[in-house]
Amino acid sequence: MSTPREDDEDLKATFEQGYKPGEKKSIDEYAKLDSNDESLKRWKESLGIVPGATSSRSTGPKVTILTLELTSPTLPQGKKISFDLQDKATIDTLKKSPVLIKEGVEYSVGATFRINYDVISGLRYIQVVKKAGIKVEKLDQMIGSYGPHPGGENYKTTFYTEESPSGLIVRQGTYHVKSRFTDDDNQVHADFEWAFKLAKDWA
Structure with missing residues (x-):
């Protein structure tokens, strides 16, 4: 994983006007968001986003x-x-x-x-x-x-x-x-x- 080089102008992302990336959160924080929304809860669970979720690794790519x-x-x-x-x-x-x-x-x-x-x-x-x-x-x-x-x-x-x-x-x-x-x-x-x-x- 790296940051783009300065000479990669052509490969810069083009964001739509008004697009604003969301605030960075941990898996546990995402899991607790809108916990009363059942459909959203099921979608997050399908991605492994559940309260207390951990990973076997936390370094590397x-x-x-x-x-x-x-x-x-x-x-x-x-x-x-x-x-x-x-x-x-x-x-x-x-x-x-x-x-x-x-x-x-x-x-x-x-x-x-x-x-x-x-x-x-x-x-x-x-x-x-x-x-x-x-x-x-x-x-x-x-x-x-x-x-x-x-x-x-x-x-x-x-x-x-x-x-x-x-x-x-x-x-x-x-x-x-x-x-x-x-x-x-x-x-x-x-x-x-x-x-x-x-x-x-x-x-």
Whole structure:
């Protein structure tokens, strides 16, 4: 976990006007808030936010981002595009070997992650896409707030869906991507780069 570098202007979070991160609280403090609201109580319990909740650890990374995944109903059966973000060799390869994405199809991006301890407020995914050094897209997607999952299970979520562009011009060249997972406290939980090309079909 780290704070953003000064040269990462493109990867700064873009907050909506009027958005104000909530006051930082412990798991126990969150658990005691609105304790008479049954629906809210059940939701907090599903995240392991209960009075007296503790964690087996209280140091090290609060969040571990395990995978970034691309899914599409047009993907061939059995094909999976998933990046293991805990494997340094995979991350090194991502920058050198572009992923092929089929043009003109709907696809979704999601992640698998684990909250190791504490409550993470406003976990978000930021992505900047450049082609030939020119920024062509920035995505800043809120994922949500989470506490450690009961039993230590991982969370899996899809946070945006869009359609890939199509045409001869967009198929030319490589798109370079910088991705970041951060939160309302401006802490960086994962930073990595990858690349993709648009093609007439999935590889």
